[in-house]
Amino acid sequence: MGQDSSVEIGLVTDNDLYTSSKNDQYYTNGLEVFYRYLSKKVKPQFLKKINEIRIGQYMYSPRFIYKDEEQMFDRPFAGYLFGEFATTNFYVNRVVFKKHIQAGYVGPNSFADKIQSGTHKLFNYTAFEEWEYQIKNTLGIQTYFMFSKPLFNSMKSKRIDFQWQSEAKLGTIFTSLSTGVVSRIGIRKLVPFSDSNFYGASLNKTNNSLENELYFYVSPSVNYQFYDATIQGSLFNDNSPVTFDIIPFRFNAETGIRYRRKNLNLSYAFVYRGKEIKFYRNIGYFYGSISVSYIFR
Numbered sequence: 307m308g309q310d311s312s313v314e315i316g317l318v319t320d321n322d323l324y325t326s327s328k329n330d331q332y333y334t335n336g337l338e339v340f341y342r343y344l345s346k347k348v349k350p351q352f353l354k355k356i357n358e359i360r361i362g363q364y365m366y367s368p369r370f371i372y373k374d375e376e377q378m379f380d381r382p383f384a385g386y387l388f389g390e391f392a393t394t395n396f397y398v399n400r401v402v403f404k405k406h407i408q409a410g411y412v413g414p415n416s417f418a419d420k421i422q423s424g425t426h427k428l429f430n431y432t433a434f435e436e437w438e439y440q441i442k443n444t445l446g447i448q449t450y451f452m453f454s455k456p457l458f459n460s461m462k463s464k465r466i467d468f469q470w471q472s473e474a475k476l477g478t479i480f481t482s483l484s485t486g487v488v489s490r491i492g493i494r495k496l497v498p499f500s501d502s503n504f505y506g507a508s509l510n511k512t513n514n515s516l517e518n519e520l521y522f523y524v525s526p527s528v529n530y531q532f533y534d535a536t537i538q539g540s541l542f543n544d545n546s547p548v549t550f551d552i553i554p555f556r557f558n559a560e561t562g563i564r565y566r567r568k569n570l571n572l573s574y575a576f577v578y579r580g581k582e583i584k585f586y587r588n589i590g591y592f593y594g595s596i597s598v599s600y601i602f603r
Contacts (some may be wrong), residue, residue: 312343312344312509312510312601312602312603313341313342313343313509313601313602314340314341314342314343314506314508314509314571314599314600314601314602315339315340315341315342315599315600315602316339316340316342316571316597316598316599316600317337317338317339317340317597317598317599318336318337318338318340318362318595318596318597319336319337319338319595319596319597320333320335320336320337320364320577320593320594320595320596321334321335321336321593321594322334322335322591322592322593322594323594324574324593324594324595324596325576325592325593325594329591329592329593330367330369331367331368331369331381331591332366332367332368332369332381332579332582332591333364333365333366333579333591333593334365334366334367334422334593335364335365335422335425336362336363336364336365336595337362337363338360338361338362338363339360339361339362340358340359340360340361340599341358341359341360342356342357342358342506342509342599343356343357343358343509344356344357344509344510344511345357345393351397351398351399352395352396352397352398353396353397353398353500354396354500354507354509354510354511355393355394355395355396356393356394356396356506356507356509357391357392357393358390358391358392358393358394358406358506359389359390359391359392360389360390360391360392360406361388361389361390362386362387362388362390363385363386363387363388363416363417363418363421364385364386364418364536365384365385365418365421365422366381366382366383366384366385366386366536367381367383367422367434368380368381368382368383369381369587369588369589369591370587371434371436377585378436378439378548379436379439379548380583380585380587380588381537381550381582381583381588382439382440382441382536382537382539382546382548382549382550383418383419383434383436383437383439383440383441383548384412384413384418384440384441384535384536384537385412385413385414385416385417385418385419385421385422385440386410386411386412386416386418386446386479386536387410387411387415387416387417387418388408388409388410388411388446388448389408389409389410390406390407390408391406391407392404392405392406392407392450393405393406394505394506394507396499396500396505396507400455400456400498400499400500401453401454401455402452402453402454402455402469402499402500402505403451403452403453403454404450404451404452404505405449405450405451405452406448406449406450407447407448407449407450408446408447408448408449408450408477409446409447409448410446410448410479411443411444411445411446412441412443412444412446412479412535412536412540413440413441413442413443413444414440414442414443415443418437418440419437419440422434422437423437439547439548440546441535441536441539441540441546441548441549442539442540442543442545442546444478444479444535444539444540444541444542444543445478446477446478446479446535447477447478448475448476448477448478448479448480449475449476449477450473450474450475450476451473451474452471452472452473452474453471453472453473454469454470454471454472454488454499454505455469455470456468456469456470457469457470457487464492464495464496465491465492465495465496466489466490466491466492466496467489467490467496468487468488468489469487469488469489469499470485470486470487470488471485471486471487471488471525471527472484472485472486473485478535478540478541478542479534479535479536480531480533480534480535481531481532481533482529482530482531482532482533482534483529483530483532484527484528484529484530484558485527485528486525486526486527486528486558487525487526487527488504488523488524488525489523489524489525490502490504490521490522490523491521491522491523491524492520492521493520493521493522494518494519494520494521495517496519496521497516497517497519501516501517502519503519503564503566503571503573503599504523504564508566508571508599508601509601515568515569516566518566518567518568519564519565519566520563520564520565520566521563521564522561522562522563523560523561523562523563523564524559524560524561525559525560525561526557526558526559527557527558527559528555528556528557528558529555529556529557529558529580530554530555530556531552531553531554531556531582532554533552534552534582537549537550537552537582537583538550538551538552550583550584550585550588551583551584552582552583552584553580553581553582553583553584556579556580556581556582557580558577558578558579558580559577559578560575560576560577560578561575561576562574562575562576562595569600569601569602569603570598570599570600570601571597571598571599571600571601572597572598573595573596573597574594574595574596574597575594575595575596575597576592576594577592577593577594577595578590578591578592579591579592
């Protein structure tokens with residue numbers, strides 16, 4: 307393959323069982339497949355620009371189901387199926403700016419009920435029979451913006467760095483703002499974010515391999531959630547049988563380890579989400595996320 311021809315293909319799988327065999331609640335499973343490639347439309351202020359195509363499905367379910375109570379659930383059943391196009395700009399001044407647009411569906415059109423039932427039966431888990439109560443079909447049009455810039459520029463360490471990261475989601479499924487700090491702690495010397503797998507920057511303009519990576523990271527943040535269709539139902543109707551009011555202010559956190567050797571990227575993350583719903587049985591929760599990708603040159 308010639309110059310500018312490398313691409314990255316990968317898979318992200320999220321599941322609460324990646325943190326505990328007894329943990330099965332709320333955001334219960336996610337699966338994404340992505341394809342990244344370098345953009346040829348690069349401005350002088352860019353170090354690189356990476357485009358991405360992604361297809362994903364998220365599944366949500368209650369923690370427990372109390373069939374003998376009027377309030378059976380502590381979260382609605384919901385699924386979200388989407389396609390996405392994203393661009394990430396890496397600037398000379400070390401700022402990172404990402405934006406994406408998604409289109410998809412929450413509801414039976416996401417096929418989450420069929421996928422979860424089939425998967426549970428395959429691995430001999432009890433399959434939920436209450437998906438008839440899921441959030442009804444609602445069209446998803448989503449935008450997302452992420453801005454990240456360096457903190458503590460005077461710090462000269464090669465094994466630790468800090469970024470201030472803010473995110474905004476706007477659409478018919480999720481609308482929210484969040485801000486926090488990202489810190490990488492290198493087991494070996496850190497590479498710049500413009501070449502790191504943290505923001506998906508492992509592609510470069512030549513066939514030369516990037517430096518290997520191995521680092522831990524920590525990312526606490528505060529989140530203000532304006533709207534969540536997987537909990538509140540559609541913006542356009544109130545025909546979903548089970549919905550809840552959301553808690554707007556939340557504390558979220560993510561920590562994990564990321565690795566790159568030659569063309570292979572691997573990562574594992576432990577993700578915590580603060581309590582989301584105004585209901586006494588609802589609690590904060592956590593799940594694991596595993597990502598694998600390969601660069602084809």
